[in-house]
Amino acid sequence: MLITRPDHEIVTKYCCIWSENIIDLANQKSMHVYDLKGKKANRKEFESYIKSKNPSLVFFNGHGNSATVTGYDNEPLMDERSVPSKSIIYARSCDAAQSLGPMLIQKGVRSFIGYIRKFTFFYDPLSIMKPTNDSMARLFLESSNLVVSTIIKEHTVDEANQRSKSAMFKNLKGMLSSEATFEERYAAPAMWSNINAQVVLGDLHAKI
Amino acid sequence: MNNQVDKTGDVISNPLFKEQLKAIVLERANAMPETLRIAVGSEEFKKVDLIKHIKDEDEIGKQMMAMELGFLQALTSGAIYNTHE
Numbered sequence: 001m002l003i004t005r006p007d008h009e010i011v012t013k014y015c016c017i018w019s020e021n022i023i024d025l026a027n028q029k030s031m032h033v034y035d036l037k038g039k040k041a042n043r044k045e046f047e048s049y050i051k052s053k054n055p056s057l058v059f060f061n062g063h064g065n066s067a068t069v070t071g072y073d074n075e076p077l078m079d080e081r082s083v084p085s086k087s088i089i090y091a092r093s094c095d096a097a098q099s100l101g102p103m104l105i106q107k108g109v110r111s112f113i114g115y116i117r118k119f120t121f122f123y124d125p126l127s128i129m130k131p132t133n134d135s136m137a138r139l140f141l142e143s144s145n146l147v148v149s150t151i152i153k154e155h156t157v158d159e160a161n162q163r164s165k166s167a168m169f170k171n172l173k174g175m176l177s178s179e180a181t182f183e184e185r186y187a188a189p190a191m192w193s194n195i196n197a198q199v200v201l202g203d204l205h206a207k208i
Numbered sequence: 209m210n211n212q213v214d215k216t217g218d219v220i221s222n223p224l225f226k227e228q229l230k231a232i233v234l235e236r237a238n239a240m241p242e243t244l245r246i247a248v249g250s251e252e253f254k255k256v257d258l259i260k261h262i263k264d265e266d267e268i269g270k271q272m273m274a275m276e277l278g279f280l281q282a283l284t285s286g287a288i289y290n291t292h293e
Contacts, residue, residue, distance in 0.1 A: 011247040063250035074250065094249040118249040118271055125245050125254075136244065172288070183241050189279035190246065192288065196278065 001026050001152070002034045002055040002087075006041040006062050006072040010128055014121075015061035015092055017131045018141040022059065022148050029152055031057075041071030046078075054085045056208045059148050064093035067100050084109045088157055088206050090147045094118040101201045111157040111206040113147055117197040122187040136183060139175065140194065143167035147198075151208060158204035168195045220273060233276045234262050248272070 003023065005016040016037065026033045034049045036042075041062065049055070060069045060077070068079040069091050078084070084104050090113045091097070097114035104112055121140035127133050146167050150160035172191045175184040220226050240246075240255040247253075248268055253261070261269040282288045 009252075010245075011250065011252050014247070117274075120246065120248050120275065122244050122246050123252075124243060126243070176288075183244055186239065186241060186244065187246075189275050192279045192282055193275045 001031050001057040001059060001148075002046075002049050002053065003036065003059040004041040004046065004062055004071050004077060005035065005037040006070075007038050008073050010123075012062060013128075014123060014131045014134075014137055014141065018137070018145065019059070019061055020132075022145055022152070025149055026152055031152065036071070039072050041077065042075055043071070043077055046071065047082075050083075050085050055087055057148070057151060058085075058087050058089045060089070060091040060093050060096075062093055064091065064096045064100070066095045066098035067103075069093045069096050069100065078104070083107070086110055088151060088208065089113070090151070090160075091115070092119060092144055097197075097199050097201060101199075105202040109202060111200060111202040111204070113157060113161055113198070113200050115194070115197040116199055117193060119144075119197070120190040120193055122183070122190060136187065139171045139184070139187070140168075140191065143171055144194070144198075154207055156205050156207045157200050157202075161198065161200045165195055165198060168198075220270065220277070226273075229273055229277055230262065230265070232280075233273050234259065236276055237262055237272070 003019060005019055007013045007016040023033055023035060034053055036045055063070045063074055068076045071077045080103060084107055086108050088111045089109055094115060095118060097116045101112035101114050121137055123137040124134045131137060143164055146164040147160045150163045168191055172188060174180060175188040175191060237258045242255060245252050245254055248271060262272055
């Protein structure tokens with residue numbers, strides 16, 4: 001697995017730290033993990049690993065738009081110039097399933113899971129020094145992590161997407177329940193948006 | 209899980225509906241707890257930032273309007289309650 005984890009500001013730092021569980025899981029499963037954390041999430045390193053290691057699974061954490069996924073300091077890592085491997089890709093990144101995903105499938109990527117709109121989450125600013133203690137961010141990032149953890153457990157990308165969406169939906173129901181805090185109820189529209197924005201392209205039955 | 213028809217674009221492109229929606233979304237933003245920040249794409253916002261984006265109707269403001277409208281539509285259509293886990 002190749003994972004990109006830029007950490008140049010709060011949003012990327014949250015995704016970076018919340019991805020550590022995924023790396024731990026991959027290590028438990030004896031997968032080779034190529035971790036492009038922080039400044040290592042640059043185009044040169046990324047393309048070098050894609051070419052030399054041909055990873056079966058690529059997990060992007062970073063910003064993006066309909067045509068690009070970026071790394072440290074928003075340097076484009078994958079765009080129309082890229083020559084991807086025949087991997088499964090999950091891009092926790094905005095909008096990339098609009099154009100980049102379909103283009104990568106045409107170029108030979110087996111499956112692409114991403115978002116057709118902006119990936120949105122709420123967080124508690126008092127938790128920025130310890131994002132894994134942030135119960136609000138947990139609702140959003142733990143459920144999206146399920147995409148990759150399910151793939152690592154050798155399920156199909158379709159199952160990974162469904163498990164992730166089910167977890168998001170379970171969280172949404174909790175956020176709308178009478179037991180929810182005001183903050184959780186306030187954040188519910190973002191959860192609904194993420195549920196509807198997450199899509200799978202390419203081979204639904206692909207697995208590592 | 210995602211069978212609802214997305215009509216958010218139709219509403220936002222209608223000037224009358226858009227102004228009504230903008231008023232609702234501004235009220236929602238005014239109610240945002242000070243204890244929260246929202247990460248939308250590459251940026252993170254506190255309440256005051258969000259209100260400005262909505263008032264300016266820039267890309268983030270429109271994104272927030274679409275998000276709130278999509279949620280309201282799902283509530284009224286029952287899509288949220290009909291969705292299977």
